[in-house]
Amino acid sequence: MTELVQLLTPDGRRIASDSGQETDYQAFVADVTDDDLLGLLRDMIIVRRLDDEGTALQRQGELCLWASLRGQEAAQVGSGRALGPSDMAFPSYREHGVAWCREVDPLHVFGLFRGTSLGGWDPAEHGFALYAIVVGSQTLHAAGYAMGITRDGGDGAAISYFGDGASSEGDVSEAFGWASVFSAPLVFFCQNNQWAISEPYRRQSRVPVYQRARGFGFPSVRVDGNDVLATLAVTRWALRQARSGGGPVLVEALTYRINPHTTADDPSRYRPADEVSSWRMRDPIERLTIHLRARGALTDEREAGLAAEANAVAADLRARCLALPDPPEAALFDHVQVTENNLVAAERAAFTELRGALP
Amino acid sequence: MTTSDTATGAATGPIGSIDAIDPGPVDPDSIGPDSITPDSITPGSIAPDSVAPDSVGSVGPATDGEPQASPRQTLTLAKALNTGLLSAMAADPKVVIMGEDVGKLGGVFRITDGLQARFGEDRVIDTPLAESAIVGTAIGLAMRGFRPVCEIQFDGFVYPAFDQIVSQLAKLHYRSAGRIRLPVTIRIPYGGGIGAVEHHSESPEAYFCHTAGLRVVTCSSPADAHLMIQQAVASDDPVIFLEPKRRYWEKGEVDTTPLASMPGQEQLALHTARVVRPGADATLVAYGPMVRTCLDAAQVATEDDDRSLEVIDLRSLSPLDLDPVVESVRRTGRLVVVHEAPSNVSLSSEIAARVTEQAFYHLESPVLRVTGFDTPYPPARLEDHYLPDVDRILDAVDRSFGY
Ligand SMILES: Cc1ncc(C[n+]2csc(CCOP(=O)(O)OP(=O)(O)O)c2C)c(N)n1
């Protein structure tokens, strides 16, 4: 167990491949080229731009709410890009960056926060389960899914995202226990962004998240979650462990929630502004940008191109979001069950009749 | 929809919430380059100033039971709860508040605002994020002589605590042949109408009413909020205290005299239903958030249809106080029961059955119900169709007169 895996320092330097504790993980990104890094940078820039659009649309009354991922781009893109097509991710409600990597149309995510749907995408098609707002609940689904993989001979793994706050829920401990005794191919991926709304991590536990795996009998690692390369490496390692029959792995990605918990939150009531500014100095996008610039792989022109692309993606999303219609009224009766029961059928009929009678 | 209760100013606009309801400062860096301009902001889109503006540190009028110049004040329902909790804590040092974000933040709805600053971290406890533990440890604290007031952040998050509430909290008095008393209050903001994401708009009351050993109450006005929360905390039995979150920002006059210094005869007992609008032609029964909607419906019925509707606020859901309802139905002959929760095996099922048993020969029509549908709570953009509104209530009244 290492204290903190880092492959890029906050000022963009690549940690040498033979330096002690990182050695094990270096191998997992040995194939990563500058072009690949540019791809990760592109993902992070677009994801941040989409996230800003979410905040803006909420402020304009177009979304009910937005849960910003700002500051967590590397944790999400690094882990999301480590996944293969047969892996299945179980997100909480802030994993817009992972959704992007799983090729879920961001419009679906926006529809959820707009209040036009409760999900939108097909989990099986994208290997990306529906968002889970009930904190921690998804870790058990991931454990069960992973148990299924071992039973039907599949070759993928499951990954379950959850927060530092969620780590206190009974469900999460139960998922640790089950995944462990059933050697389920499951990566528990905790984004420790330091806060659960107003509560700092020290209110959840006396030990770092990653150390909790030991008591359940499986390995864990803590990675610098603002280092996209290290996150990619560690998640690839963890997935390989899980897929090769070793059972679950816990990854703690140390990161920070730069923005309010959601657009409805006021963090000035509970955390000092200088804490936020000190984390801004460790910005994940900045870090990779400096690194690629130093290598000559990122030019002004290329950077401007990425910004323009991100703006175009956001503009397109914005237009489609504004055009999202409210669902038809009677859609609220759809899909309660596979076979509609008589009570819902009767209520649907009465509803339609009453609506028809109104002016 | 022609009329609906949104016309009463009840609608707060979409405020979303996973989970914290303060508008919060706009982070300039978080706003996309040209996606926002000041005049493109819809006022209704930003959380109504939540409960916060007058809040930090300025907790309530009741200072350790000192007499106040004027105990009558106009307060929001949220502030009335805050003031009531302050009085309860001041009256009894064994009262402790526990929940997620209840300390510095004052709760996502600011109901516990300022209480930690005043009573300290041992009495206003920011708990780890675990609902089963919030209730389970409250049981232990109560066995040790404390009087815990638990906050569950939203209705949809009470279910992880279901075992602790239903199998433990509700039964220990019975199992111990009365030796154990568990004076635990569980506060739950509930109900819809705030434009929230999933799990933030549910009405779980029936689950708890179905469980022997629990008392279940809900307030509909600031005055009741202030009184009932103190009575709940003072109860020696566990109380599920449901707070109609869409009404948090509605104002009303409150007698802020602390319960402890109020003469007993001035208090309406906790488990008492109340006629909130007298009428002669039909009876509407509601509780919590739907009381306001029924009052609006009654007003429209008077103005448009020349019908006089009596509105009864149940206040207590378990035990039920049906005497005022039966008395009313004996006069009006017609009863419509309204709630946001789905109809199947609900409060309205129970009321319909009991009123039919007790006032059968006085009924001119079957007891009718206006409820949420028997579907999961829909996405926010459909909630206005799901929630009972003035139109649906008046339609039921019309049908009642059709018999
Ligand atoms: C079971 C449950 N309890 C409470 C909540 C309300 N809630 C929503 S997010 C949150 C904090 C979660 O913190 P963390 O797990 O660290 O994730 P983060 O929001 O920081 O990404 C809380 C308490 C919830 N959604 N589910």
Ligand SMILES: [Mg+2]
């Ligand atoms: Mg967190």
